[in-house]
Amino acid sequence: MLTTLVAAMVGILIGAIGIGGVLLVPTLTYLLGLGIHVAIATAMFTYLFSGVVGALEYARQNSIRWSMALWLCLGGMPGAYLGAATTWVTPGVILEGVIGFLVLLSGVQALRGPSDTAESVVNLKPMSLMVIGLVTGFGSSITGTGGPLVLIPILIWMQVPILTAVGLSQVIQIPIALLATTGNLMFGRIEWLIGMGIATLLVLGVVVGARIAHRISRVALKRFIAFALLLVGAAMLARMAASFI
Numbered sequence: 001m002l003t004t005l006v007a008a009m010v011g012i013l014i015g016a017i018g019i020g021g022v023l024l025v026p027t028l029t030y031l032l033g034l035g036i037h038v039a040i041a042t043a044m045f046t047y048l049f050s051g052v053v054g055a056l057e058y059a060r061q062n063s064i065r066w067s068m069a070l071w072l073c074l075g076g077m078p079g080a081y082l083g084a085a086t087t088w089v090t091p092g093v094i095l096e097g098v099i100g101f102l103v104l105l106s107g108v109q110a111l112r113g114p115s116d117t118a119e120s121v122v123n124l125k126p127m128s129l130m131v132i133g134l135v136t137g138f139g140s141s142i143t144g145t146g147g148p149l150v151l152i153p154i155l156i157w158m159q160v161p162i163l164t165a166v167g168l169s170q171v172i173q174i175p176i177a178l179l180a181t182t183g184n185l186m187f188g189r190i191e192w193l194i195g196m197g198i199a200t201l202l203v204l205g206v207v208v209g210a211r212i213a214h215r216i217s218r219v220a221l222k223r224f225i226a227f228a229l230l231l232v233g234a235a236m237l238a239r240m241a242a243s244f245i
Contacts, residue, residue, distance in 0.1 A: 011205020
């Protein structure tokens, strides 16, 4: 029952603010007893479904800049595959700490940054977007966070409008999850039955979350994301610190 509630909540968070997948791996590990590597592989598989539904919901609201999404995805695919290969031979705790620190800083930046009341135009070069995608794919795959947790902080730093950032984070889940799952099948294993159950709950939550995101103000959405980044970043750093004790 608790797993069901957490999975549905994760889906709502992914749909509304992009960030939420960070809760899934601990849920699979502590509540269902999966090993950390299998939990990461299973979580990455579920993001394939949440990404497709999230992308469709945001596309329906014209909240995705496809020209940016294409280059991000091209970079994200090899990054995700490399991350999956690295996951099975690396604890990943140092990388998680680095990501946690960057996420924390991004939360501070989001709180201090200008109010996102209008859709400003941000033009990033294709090569820059591919590098961002590569980093996002690798970092997401090795930590099992799906894509948004790494991508959204980077886009916030680059002053990309918040709804655009969340929309792009929905799209990038798809190639990252696909390539990471391919890599995990080659180097490890996935709990398919658990994965399908979690994916169903995520999809339902994403639909609800995406509709919430388009009904509240951009200022409120950005503030909520900022606080979520601060909380998640602090939690990731605390978990890294605990592993050394």
